[in-house]
Amino acid sequence: MNILWVFAHPEQRSLNGSLMADALGALDGYGHTTRVSDLYAMKWKAVLDADDFGCGTPGSERLFVGAEQERAYEAGELSADIRGEIEKLIWADVVVLHFPLWWFGPPAILKGWFDRVLVQGLGFGVKAPDGHTRRYGDGGLAGKRALVVTSVGARPSGFGPRGIHGQVDEVLFPLLHGTFWYTGMAPLAPFVTYGADRHDAADYARTSAALRERLRTLPDEEPLAYRTEVGGDYDEELVLRPDLAAGGEGLGVHRR
Numbered sequence: 665m666n667i668l669w670v671f672a673h674p675e676q677r678s679l680n681g682s683l684m685a686d687a688l689g690a691l692d693g694y695g696h697t698t699r700v701s702d703l704y705a706m707k708w709k710a711v712l713d714a715d716d717f718g719c720g721t722p723g724s725e726r727l728f729v730g731a732e733q734e735r736a737y738e739a740g741e742l743s744a745d746i747r748g749e750i751e752k753l754i755w756a757d758v759v760v761l762h763f764p765l766w767w768f769g770p771p772a773i774l775k776g777w778f779d780r781v782l783v784q785g786l787g788f789g790v791k792a793p794d795g796h797t798r799r800y801g802d803g804g805l806a807g808k809r810a811l812v813v814t815s816v817g818a819r820p821s822g823f824g825p826r827g828i829h830g831q832v833d834e835v836l837f838p839l840l841h842g843t844f845w846y847t848g849m850a851p852l853a854p855f856v857t858y859g860a861d862r863h864d865a866a867d868y869a870r871t872s873a874a875l876r877e878r879l880r881t882l883p884d885e886e887p888l889a890y891r892t893e894v895g896g897d898y899d900e901e902l903v904l905r906p907d908l909a910a911g912g913e914g915l916g917v918h919r920r
Contacts, residue, residue, distance in 0.1 A: 665883060667691055667698045668756035672763040672774035674704045679860050679868065680815055683875055684762055687813070690876040699752050703773045709745065710776025716743050734785035742783065749781045753805070758882065759849060761839070762813040764860070768835055770814075778843060787847045800841075801892035803848030809887060810849040812839055813875065815860035823856070832856055833888075834915045841890055841918060850887035889920040 669688065673680040684700075691698050701708075714727050717736040736742045742750070753759065763770045782788065790804035791797060798804065814836075816823065823832040833840065836854055844851040855878055857863075857871050891897040897908055909917035 665696045665757040666755055667696050667758045667760060668701065668752050669698055669760045669762060670701045670703065670774070670777065672703045672761070672771045672777075676702075676705075678764075679857065679863055679871075680762060680764055682868070683813070683857070683872060686872045687760075687762075687875055687879055690879050694880060699755070701749060701752060701777070703777060706745075708773055708777060709780070710773045712776065712779040716746060716780060717741065718743070730784040730789055733783035734789065737783045737785045746780050746783070749777065750783070750786065753781060753786075757808060759808060759810045759844075760813055761810070765814045765816045765835075768829075770839070782843070782847060796894075798848065799846050799893055801845060801848060801850075801890065802894050803846060806848030808849045809852060809885075810844040811852045811882075812836060812854040814854060815857040817861045818858060820858045823858070837915050840888060841915075845890045851890070852882075852885055852887055891918055891920060 669684065671680075671684055675681060688698055688700070712729065714732075717732045718741055733742075737750075740747070761770070761774065763774050769775070778787075786804045788799065788803065789797065790799075792802075798806070816829075818829055821827055822829045823835065825831050829835065832854065840851040840854070855875060859867070863871065891904070891908075893902070896905075898904055904917055
């Protein structure tokens with residue numbers, strides 16, 4: 665498989681940097697092909713602006729971001745750094761996002777990668793032949809799978825079903841459902857390193873082994889079973905039909 669590893673941590677000698685090195689070595693040993701986008705090392709520009717489209721003249725016509733993204737994408741006029749990341753993204757069978765969880769989300773540099781790379785016409789706003797917008801399992805990146813690899817300082821119980829921080833798959837719902845699934849990528853269950861700030865050598869050995877084993881089984885892993893927008897589970901107002909997950913509310917109802 666072709667695997668794009670998008671890494672968002674400022675320190676290569678960190679726990680996450682070490683885990684990435686182990687993971688890439690394991691993937692090579694398993695026969696996969698990998699490419700890495702190390703966003704901090706690349707000095708990735710996190711802020712979307714008119715310069716991305718070659719139309720950054722102050723005081724010129726109003727910028728309509730989505731429309732300008734699509735125009736520039738189709739015309740091959742996106743900035744070179746964005747074009748390079750899109751090429752990697754199209755190449756990949758699996759996209760791995762590897763980052764520390766900061767303030768219950770990814771670092772700003774990774775959010776900027778979403779904003780600039782998942783452009784209209786590719787990541788969103790993709791039209792089907794009948795005119796409907798393809799999303800939630802049927803987006804422009806359908807056929808790919810995606811995995812979050814992240815670390816938190818908290819213990820596992822704090823991110824459990826009744827944990828104070830919220831259940832981890834719901835904390836990551838904006839990524840798993842709102843980024844991956846919306847664009848068509850099938851999300852896999854996240855790999856979370858708990859107690860990251862307290863890892864000693866023995867903890868690290870166990871975590872690295874668990875990640876390498878997880879990656880060994882990657883080709884056969886079943887994605888999270890989110891509901892598709894076009895599958896008939898939602899009404900015309902995009903509300904889940906009352907006969908499904910009857911009486912249920914919240915994020916969990918969007919999984920089968």
